[in-house]
Amino acid sequence: MEAAVEFERLRSLITRESEFAMPGSVRSRYERRLIALRNQLQEERHAYPLGAILVSLGAITDEQLNQALVRQRRSRTPRLLGELLVDLGCVKDEMLTHALSIQRSATQAHSSVHPDLPK
Numbered sequence: 840m841e842a843a844v845e846f847e848r849l850r851s852l853i854t855r856e857s858e859f860a861m862p863g864s865v866r867s868r869y870e871r872r873l874i875a876l877r878n879q880l881q882e883e884r885h886a887y888p889l890g891a892i893l894v895s896l897g898a899i900t901d902e903q904l905n906q907a908l909v910r911q912r913r914s915r916t917p918r919l920l921g922e923l924l925v926d927l928g929c930v931k932d933e934m935l936t937h938a939l940s941i942q943r944s945a946t947q948a949h950s951s952v953h954p955d956l957p958k
Contacts (some may be wrong), residue, residue, distance in 0.1 A: 843943070846876040850873060889939065892941050893934070
């Protein structure tokens with residue numbers, strides 16, 4: 840799950856630094872790393888889906904989740920659900936980070952109780 844933390848940190852850094860003068864070579868290197876992390880994260884499966892966690896926290900509605908999932912499926916470029924929800928303005932970075940930490944904790948707990956099931 841360290842990949843999710845690194846992904847969010849880099850995405851947030853690129854977003855913040857885009858307001859300033861980030862050298863193109865640095866931005867390009869960060870964006871390549873984001874693509875690699877995004878691909879890695881899309882392969883991960885969790886005991887508790889991020890969307891369900893965000894709905895249970897009251898951060899988003901079922902309707903917002905469904906709209907984001909439709910956009911995610913229709914997107915020509917791969918997008919992570921959390922990334923899409925932040926870009927759509929449905930959740931803030933801090934809430935996404937909180938939900939991801941809940942997901943990570945829940946997945947670790949699930950894995951320790953059911954070690955034979957996929958993580």
